[in-house]
Structure formats: C-alpha cells, structure tokens
Amino acid sequence: MDTYLLEMKHITKKYGENTVLKDMELHVKPHEIHALLGENGAGKSTLMNILFGMPVIQESGGFEGEILWDGKPVQIDSPIKAMEVGIGMVHQEFMMIPGFTVAENIKLNREPLKKSVLGKVFGKNLSIVDFDQMERDARAALKQVGMDIDEKTLMGELPVGHMQFVEISREIDKKNVKLLVFDEPTAVLTESEAKVLLKIMRKLADQGIAIIFITHRLGEVMDVADHVTVFRDGELVDSMPIGETSMAEIAEMMIGRKMGAPFEKSVPVVKEDVPYAVELKDFAVDMPGEQSKGVSLQVKRGEIFGLAGLAGQGKLSIANGIMGLYPSTGKLFINGEEIHHITPQKILERKCAFVSEDRKGTGLLLDNSIEANIAIAAIKVQKKYIHKFGPFSQVDKRKARKHALEMIEALDIRCTGPAQYTRRLSGGNQQKVCVARALSLDPDILLVSEPTRGIDIGAKRLLMEYLVKLNQERGMTIIITSSELAELRSVCDRIAIIYDGKVEGILPATASDHEYGLYMMGLESGGKGRSEAEHE
Amino acid sequence: MQEKSTARLKAVIKKYNVVIFFIILAIAAYIVSGVAPTVFLQEIASRFCRNTFQVLALIIPVIAGLGLNFSIVIGAMAGQMAVIHTVSFGITGFPSFLVSVLISTPLAILFGFLVGKVLNKTKGNEMITSMILGYLANGIYQFIYLYLIGTAIPFPDKSMMNDNGIGIKSSLGFDGTFRYSLTDVWNTTLYDFVLIAGIAALVCVVIYLIRAFMKKKKSGIPVRIAQYIGCAVIAVLAVFLIILRQVSFQAQFVMKFVKFPLSAVICILLLCLFNTWIFKTKLGHNFRAVGMNQQVAMVSGINVNRTRIIAMILSTVFAAWGQIIRLQDIGTMNTYSAHEQIALLAVAAILVGGASVVKASNKNALLGIILFHAIFAVSPQVGTALFADSQVGEYFRVFLAYGIIFVALAMNAVQQAKQSKERKR
Numbered sequence: 001m002d003t004y005l006l007e008m009k010h011i012t013k014k015y016g017e018n019t020v021l022k023d024m025e026l027h028v029k030p031h032e033i034h035a036l037l038g039e040n041g042a043g044k045s046t047l048m049n050i051l052f053g054m055p056v057i058q059e060s061g062g063f064e065g066e067i068l069w070d071g072k073p074v075q076i077d078s079p080i081k082a083m084e085v086g087i088g089m090v091h092q093e094f095m096m097i098p099g100f101t102v103a104e105n106i107k108l109n110r111e112p113l114k115k116s117v118l119g120k121v122f123g124k125n126l127s128i129v130d131f132d133q134m135e136r137d138a139r140a141a142l143k144q145v146g147m148d149i150d151e152k153t154l155m156g157e158l159p160v161g162h163m164q165f166v167e168i169s170r171e172i173d174k175k176n177v178k179l180l181v182f183d184e185p186t187a188v189l190t191e192s193e194a195k196v197l198l199k200i201m202r203k204l205a206d207q208g209i210a211i212i213f214i215t216h217r218l219g220e221v222m223d224v225a226d227h228v229t230v231f232r233d234g235e236l237v238d239s240m241p242i243g244e245t246s247m248a249e250i251a252e253m254m255i256g257r258k259m260g261a262p263f264e265k266s267v268p269v270v271k272e273d274v275p276y277a278v279e280l281k282d283f284a285v286d287m288p289g290e291q292s293k294g295v296s297l298q299v300k301r302g303e304i305f306g307l308a309g310l311a312g313q314g315k316l317s318i319a320n321g322i323m324g325l326y327p328s329t330g331k332l333f334i335n336g337e338e339i340h341h342i343t344p345q346k347i348l349e350r351k352c353a354f355v356s357e358d359r360k361g362t363g364l365l366l367d368n369s370i371e372a373n374i375a376i377a378a379i380k381v382q383k384k385y386i387h388k389f390g391p392f393s394q395v396d397k398r399k400a401r402k403h404a405l406e407m408i409e410a411l412d413i414r415c416t417g418p419a420q421y422t423r424r425l426s427g428g429n430q431q432k433v434c435v436a437r438a439l440s441l442d443p444d445i446l447l448v449s450e451p452t453r454g455i456d457i458g459a460k461r462l463l464m465e466y467l468v469k470l471n472q473e474r475g476m477t478i479i480i481t482s483s484e485l486a487e488l489r490s491v492c493d494r495i496a497i498i499y500d501g502k503v504e505g506i507l508p509a510t511a512s513d514h515e516y517g518l519y520m521m522g523l524e525s526g527g528k529g530r531s532e533a534e535h536e
Numbered sequence: 537m538q539e540k541s542t543a544r545l546k547a548v549i550k551k552y553n554v555v556i557f558f559i560i561l562a563i564a565a566y567i568v569s570g571v572a573p574t575v576f577l578q579e580i581a582s583r584f585c586r587n588t589f590q591v592l593a594l595i596i597p598v599i600a601g602l603g604l605n606f607s608i609v610i611g612a613m614a615g616q617m618a619v620i621h622t623v624s625f626g627i628t629g630f631p632s633f634l635v636s637v638l639i640s641t642p643l644a645i646l647f648g649f650l651v652g653k654v655l656n657k658t659k660g661n662e663m664i665t666s667m668i669l670g671y672l673a674n675g676i677y678q679f680i681y682l683y684l685i686g687t688a689i690p691f692p693d694k695s696m697m698n699d700n701g702i703g704i705k706s707s708l709g710f711d712g713t714f715r716y717s718l719t720d721v722w723n724t725t726l727y728d729f730v731l732i733a734g735i736a737a738l739v740c741v742v743i744y745l746i747r748a749f750m751k752k753k754k755s756g757i758p759v760r761i762a763q764y765i766g767c768a769v770i771a772v773l774a775v776f777l778i779i780l781r782q783v784s785f786q787a788q789f790v791m792k793f794v795k796f797p798l799s800a801v802i803c804i805l806l807l808c809l810f811n812t813w814i815f816k817t818k819l820g821h822n823f824r825a826v827g828m829n830q831q832v833a834m835v836s837g838i839n840v841n842r843t844r845i846i847a848m849i850l851s852t853v854f855a856a857w858g859q860i861i862r863l864q865d866i867g868t869m870n871t872y873s874a875h876e877q878i879a880l881l882a883v884a885a886i887l888v889g890g891a892s893v894v895k896a897s898n899k900n901a902l903l904g905i906i907l908f909h910a911i912f913a914v915s916p917q918v919g920t921a922l923f924a925d926s927q928v929g930e931y932f933r934v935f936l937a938y939g940i941i942f943v944a945l946a947m948n949a950v951q952q953a954k955q956s957k958e959r960k961r
Contacts, residue, residue, distance in 0.1 A: 055834075079834065079835050079836075079837060080837040083837055089835075091835075095831070095832045095835050095836075096832060097825060097828045097829045097832050097833075098828070098829075099824075099828045100824075100825070100828065104821075108825060108832070108833075108836040108838075109822070109825070109833070109836040109837045109838045110836075111818060111821055113818060119817075124818055125817065125818050125819040125822070126817050126818070126819060127817060127818055128816050128817055128818075129816060129817065129818055129820075129821050
C-alpha cells in the first residue's frame with residue numbers, strides 16, 4: 001500500500017547565488033490528491049519545473065537531489081522525458097495555441113496518423129495527419145472531463161474558463177499519464193467552474209491518477225485534497241494527511257507566524273461633510289470585456305472606496321477610464337475640477353496614481369531593475385530624482401536608489417537588491433513594486449486594481465495593512481477595485497457594486513452577506529440572473 | 537438584407553484590401569502605359585515562369601514562424617554555383633538542368649542547415665538576421681568565385697574565367713549550353729496552355745463527380761456543391777476561350793503569339809502540390825504549431841529547433857532550384873549580382889498577393905507574382921507616359937518593391953499590437 005509513485009528527495013536548486021529550494025522532499029502516492037502549498041516565491045513553481053524537466057532548470061545549472069518514479073531513479077531532463085514517464089501538467093498560464101482548434105490543441109504532437117507508404121519509408125513526420133480521428137479522440141477526451149465544447153472551434157475563441165478544461169482533456173488523453181500537476185487551476189475560474197474542476201480532479205484520482213494540486217485557496221484544499229505539503233522560503237515545513245490538520249494550522253505554517261484575527265480597520269476617518277476627491281457622472285469606459293456603461297458615484301476625500309462586482313461586469317474599466325488608459329465618455333471631476341479629454345499625463349499631474357491590474361503588461365518594465373521601475377513615473381511626471389545642468393538633465397541615481405531601498409524596506413519586497421530585474425520577482429513582489437512606484441508619486445488619490453490577484457496571504461495582508469496606513473497617516477484617498485469581496489470589506493469604508501456596467505448599489509462595509517450577494521448578482525434592481533451574468 | 541450584404545462586402549474588402557489595391561493599380565498601370573497586349577502578356581508569362589518557384593519557397597518558413605526568408609539569396613547562390621560548374625563540365629541541354637539541380641541540392645541543404653542554426657540563436661529577429669546573412673554569404677561567394685577559382689580551386693573552362701586566369705567573369709552567357717534547358721522540354725503558347733488547362737479542368741470535374749458519387753457522403757454537401765461550381769466555372773472559362781478563338785482573330789493572335797514554357801509551369805505546380813501536401817503531414821502540422829507558439833510546441837514535445845531548421849533547409853533548396861529555373865530561361869548571368877534582388881522581389885511579390893509575415897499560401901504566391909510583375913513590367917512605360925522619362929518608372933520599380941515590404945511589415949506590426957491588446961481582455 002505504501003508504495004510511492006513519485007519521490008523527490010533532497011532537492012536543492014540555486015539560481016546563481018540565490019538558493020530557491022533547499023533539501024526539499026515530496027512523496028506522492030497513486031490515487032492521491034496531494035496539495036502543495038506555500039506563499040509566492042516559496043519554490044513551488046521551481047520544484048514543478050524540475051519535475052517537468054523544463055529547460056530553464058538545465059540552463060541555470062541543473063539541480064541537486066534525486067527523483068524516484070515507481071521506486072526507481074529517473075533522469076527527467078526534458079519535457080519530452082517527463083511526458084514519456086507519465087507526468088502531465090495543467091499549466092497556470094495556458095499552454096495552448098490560440099490559432100489551432102480545440103482538437104488540434106488536445107492532440108498536439110500526438111496526432112493520429114494515416115498509414116501511408118511515404119510515412120513508412122521516411123518515418124512518421126511525413127505521414128498524413130488523420131484529422132477525423134483527431135476530432136473523434138478529442139471529443140472522447142472532452143466527454144470524459146464532462147465538457148460540451150465543439151472540438152472544431154479555435155482555441156482563441158473559447159472563454160477563459162473553458163481553456164482549463166481543454167488542458168485537462170489534453171492531459172488525460174495521454175494514455176500513459178500517471179501523475180497530473182494542476183498549477184493554480186482555479187485562479188481564473190468562476191466559482192461554479194471551480195467546483196466542476198474539483199469534481200473532475202476527484203474523479204481522475206479515483207481512476208488511479210495521482211494529482212499534485214497547487215493553489216492559494218485553502219478552502220479547496222480542505223474540500224478535495226488527501227495530503228498536504230507546505231513550503232516556506234524554499235524549505236519543507238511539513239507534510240501530512242489532510243485529516244490531521246486544519247485550515248488555520250496550514251495557513252499558519254505557510255506564513256510562519258500566527259495569524260491574528262481577520263483583518264479589521266480601526267475607525268473610519270471620513271467625516272460627513274468633506275469635499276469629493278473623485279466624482280463621476282454618467283462615466284462610461286470602452287474597455288474590451290469590461291465595459292462600464294454610465295457610472296455615477298462620489299468618493300470623499302480621505303475615504304477608502306471599494307469597487308466590487310463579478311468578472312466582466314465593468315468594475316475594472318472605471319479606474320482604467322479615470323486614468324485615461326481607455327477611451328471614456330461622461331464627466332470626471334477630480335477635487336471638484338472637471339477634467340476634459342482625459343490623458344494619463346493630466347491625471348498624474350493632479351496627484352493621482354494607479355496600480356494596474358495588469359502587472360506584466362502595463363504595470364512593469366520587466367527587463368528593468370526594481371529601482372528604475374519605482375522611480376520612472378516620478379521622474380517623468382514630477383521631475384523628481386533629477387540633476388539639472390542648464391538645459392540638460394540627468395537622473396540622480398543616488399537619490400533614486402535611496403528611495404528604492406526605503407520602499408523595499410517599507411513594503412518588504414523580497415529581492416536580491418534594488419538592481420534586480422522585476423521579471424525575476426514572484427507575483428506578490430512584483431505587485432509591491434507597482435505599489436511602490438505609485439507611491440513615489442506621493443499621490444493624494446491612489447487607484448489600486450486587483451492588488452491581491454495571484455499573491456499569497458502574507459503579501460496580501462501586508463499590502464492591505466499598508467494601504468490602510470497610508471490612508472490614516474497621510475489622509476490619502478484610496479479606490480480599490482477587487483474581485484475579492486471579503487478583502488474589500490475588511491478595509492473599505494464604502495463599496496460600490498458594479499453590475500452590467502452600472503452601479504448596482506453602494507453599501508457600507510458592514511452590510512450583510514445577503515445584501516452583497518443580491519447586489520453582486522444584479523438582483524436588487526430586478527436585473528438579470530446569474531446565468532446571464534456569467535455568460536457575459 | 538441589403539445591410540447584411542453591404543457588411544459582408546465590407547468584410548471581404550477589408551480582408552483582401554492589399555490584393556484589391558494592387559489589382560486596381562495593375563489595371564491602371566496597364567492602361568496608362570499603352571503597352572501592347574501581346575507584350576504585356578508575354579512579360580507576365582515569362583516572369584511568372586521564371587520567378588514563381590522562388591516565391592513559393594517562402595511559404596514554409598512563414599508558416600514555421602521564421603518570417604519572410606530573405607536568406608533565399610543564399611539558396612540562389614547555391615543554384616548559381618551549381619550552374620557555373622555544370623556549364624564548365626560542358627554538359628548541355630536537359631541533362632545540364634538535371635545536373636545543376638543535383639549539384640545544388642546538397643549545397644543548399646548545407647547552407648539551409650547553417651542558416652537555420654544561426655536563426656535558432658537569434659529568435660525573434662529572424663528576418664533581419666536572414667537579410668544580413670544574405671549579405672555575409674555574398675561576400676564569401678565573391679571571395680570564392682573572384683579569387684579562389686583559378687588559384688586554389690582548379691577550373692576546367694578557361695573561357696568562363698577572367699583573362700588573367702583568376703576568378704569567373706562577371707557576366708556569363710549560356711547560349712547553346714544551359715539556356716532553355718528546361719524551357720525547351722515543353723515550350724508552348726499561352727493559347728495551347730489555356731486549351732490544356734481547360735481540358736485538365738474538365739477532367740478534374742469529371743473525376744470529382746465520379747468520386748463524389750462513389751463516396752455518397754452526406755455531410756458537407758453544400759461545400760461540395762460549391763466546389764463543383766468552382767470547377768464548372770473554370771471549365772466554362774476554358775470553353776469560352778476556345779470559342780473566343782473562333783470569334784476574334786485578334787484574341788487568337790495574341791494568345792498564339794505569347795510563349796508559355798509549360799515545363800516550368802509543371803515544376804511550379806509540383807511545388808504547389810508539395811506545399812499543400814506537406815501541411816497535411818505531421819511535419820507540416822509541427823511547422824504550424826511551432827510557427828504559432830514555440831513555447832507550447834516545445835512543452836508538447838516538438839523539437840522546435842529541429843523543425844525550424846528543416847523549414848529553412850526546404851526553403852533554401854527550393855530557392856536554389858528556383859534560381860536554376862530562372863537562369864536557364866534568362867540565358868545570361870551576372871555572376872556576382874544575379875542573386876542580389878531575388879529576395880526583395882520574391883518577398884514583395886508574395887506580400888502583394890496578400891500574405892503577411894505570419895501567413896502565406898500558394899494562392900498568395902501565385903496571385904502576388906502575377907500582380908506584382910504586371911506592375912513591375914510596365915512601370916518604365918508608365919514613367920514615359922506620365923513624366924516623359926522612363927527613368928522615373930525605374931525609380932518607381934524600386935519604390936514599389938521596398939514600399940510594399942515596408943507597408944506589409946508596418947501592417948503586421950499594427951495587427952500584432954491589436955492582437956496583444958485583444959488578448960488582454
């Protein structure tokens with residue numbers, strides 16, 4: 001009974017001087033859903049890269065330790081080898097070709113071939129691909145997962161939620177697969193989709209496939225996992241069956257300190273009769289997939305204001321529209337002054353700063369250092385950190401570095417130093433750099449979008465605490481857009497629920513769950529039901 | 537209903553905007569130039585037969601994600617090297633064509649392999665790299681044929697060498713040796729070609745009908761009906777041309793006058809068929825996968841670098857053969873510059889046909905070469921007619937070729953930016 005399918009023993013991995021994994025252990029049995037937990041940057045991804053033989057490991061000097069498969073040592077030095085052994089991976093960022101059909105993606109590089117003379121003589125590369133068979137296989141695999149998707153649609157046209165299931169179909173279509181790695185599979189799914197996914201995972205495990213489940217959602221772990229292994233800072237903390245632990249204990253192991261009571265903001269600082277910092281009148285933003293269609297609201301000076309709503313309802317577009325990143329119509333007032341023809345420059349000049357939800361796209365210069373990322377906006381907009389020599393100017397590197405070091409300290413950015421490239425940072429630390437940059441503008445109004453998307457509990461808490469501190473100490477007005485309602489309710493004074501591009505209602509943080517639920521689904525004003533909301 | 541059809545028309549125009557623009561330009565240029573129809577058709581026909589093979593050589597690298605392969609220049613050099621040596625052995629006629637192909641193939645495979653290796657090290661900058669590699673190879677080629685021949689490498693045919701016995705002459709004529717070695721295998725007139733094509737189309741329709749009848753598949757019937765109609769249109773067109781011959785003496789005259797080397801056309805058709813076939817194979821499927829996303833292809837176990845090298849080898853070999861086809865038809869060769877414009881012209885032609893840096897097909901190549909050379913052929917006359925100076929037309933040629941490439945690259949960049957924006961949704 002106690003035979004392990006996979007054993008990874010004494011795994012140590014260094015990137016240059018930086019040790020990211022130290023003497024790591026992982027033991028996985030067949031029929032088991034094995035949850036892998038740890039903060040961002042704890043080394044989960046690196047361990048999985050080693051397991052999957054990704055080239056990045058070889059290119060950076062390999063690793064120490066050994067991998068046992070079915071009790072025998074194996075050398076996994078390429079993804080191809082990993083596949084041959086029977087390891088499949090459901091990636092966090094989809095490994096799909098948008099220009100291929102669903103069927104082509106599922107059968108990628110495992111295409112069924114027609115028998116032909118040329119194929120026999122010159123090998124399988126010159127055999128004709130049997131597209132009919134391919135579609136039949138794909139349909140069967142999709143059926144096993146329980147998804148009703150047309151296998152002939154182009155991947156790029158599928159909704160994000162479905163792509164995950166196509167990935168799973170692809171992995172189980174590999175007949176020899178014995179171990180499946182799910183890397184944060186539920187991060188992009190809606191709640192109902194996530195439930196379906198967990199069910200499928202259970203089903204696959206019952207069929208004898210071992211599953212490694214990486215996630216940040218502890219609730220899911222408690223629901224579905226059999227065994228849990230916790231990492232912290234590249235080291236093994238503990239590994240135990242799920243029955244012997246609790247959610248609180250796991251969370252504690254992950255961040256390595258006792259969790260206090262759920263985060264509570266002390267007292268709202270907003271008085272009744274303060275002027276508005278931001279006022280929107282019939283504000284509509286044309287942001288693809290997140291349109292808002294006429295939002296009117298007022299944010300008081302010194303307030304922490306939340307924007308909530310389901311994905312696709314338009315909450316993200318508001319901050320983007322205010323910053324002038326997407327075209328908008330309607331009126332925008334900042335500190336009572338109407339802004340015509342909104343451009344990012346104008347808004348920044350009025351002491352507003354923005355932390356984008358799109359860290360890697362508009363958020364960061366990935367191939368620049370942390371200090372450059374932090375300083376760039378302030379250099380451009382406010383001419384900070386600059387030496388003047390008559391008509392010429394030059395960046396004052398020393399001042400910029402000093403500021404960067406302060407920020408790294410204040411926000412606890414885990415890095416090798418201010419000169420490290422932001423591409424190398426984990427998601428949570430990249431987010432902190434984004435916040436640091438916005439703060440170096442010394443703004444009066446701070447817009448933050450999805451600050452905690454894809455980052456771990458520790459970093460989340462620290463960020464939120466920091467935002468509250470800014471609000472209370474500097475009187476900064478903060479507008480937070482987030483999909484995580486609980487998080488908004490812990491820090492905001494008031495929360496506007498966006499539904500179908502409009503404000504469905506504005507609630508105080510203390511309103512009941514029931515009330516929030518109704519507003520989120522657009523039911524309060526007799527709007528449409530959930531199913532349609534999801535459809536959009 | 538009206539609105540719907542207008543919308544559809546708009547979509548079609550948007551999709552084929554490049555092609556439509558150049559069709560209009562070609563027609564306008566033809567009218568303005570006042571060139572006789574015989575001359576016009578002859579120019580297009582002979583340019584079509586000379587250049588299409590090399591344009592088709594561009595398709596595989598585009599699909600495999602290597603962009604427009606400017607290094608077909610290197611393939612062309614392999615072809616020229618083969619031709620020089622074949623002629624120096626004193627081989628003539630069709631055998632000289634075959635021997636050239638035979639010699640050029642291993643050379644082109646080697647060159648393609650080397651280029652592929654380099655391009656694998658410079659991912660993301662394939663086009664500029666391939667262009668610079670072309671210039672680099674040009675230097676090496678000149679060094680060998682200007683200096684090493686006659687000094688380090690013995691060369692049998694003194695008449696092809698410079699007077700001092702070192703290096704090949706800068707201009708070579710192949711009259712009576714290599715010239716028309718392929719063309720003369722089956723040279724015919726445009727009139728006969730249309731006749732043959734018409735009969736072939738009819739045969740195709742009959743075979744198609746018989747096969748459809750045998751299969752009796754119920755699915756996809758509308759598609760098949762559309763295909764029948766397509767074939768029928770070709771057949772009717774051919775019949776119409778035959779009738780035209782009865783009716784109009786002038787049309788008959790024009791078509792009988794225009795020479796049309798069918799043997800070259802057959803080579804072109806074979807390459808078209810090869811392209812179609814290869815994209816149905818596992819290898820072709822890998823080309824597409826690698827072209828669309830290397831990362832995903834690699835994780836799926838496709839050997840990305842190897843696939844890219846194979847694409848480069850195929851393209852280089854076809855470019856070499858294309859150069860041989862071209863040279864035997866032209867009959868003379870500027871030893872040190874015959875290859876220089878190859879890539880530019882081929883790339884411009886395929887872009888005119890509606891291809892892009894990431895998408896190309898046989899259709900693009902065939903249509904592009906006809907349109908591009910229609911404009912290219914008459915532009916000196918257009919210059920004369922409009923500005924009373926044929927030199928202006930010459931400038932226009934250069935402007936046209938570079939302009940097309942520039943516009944295509946710019947459009948591609950805009951499109952990519954749009955796509956990445958859409959992906960963020």
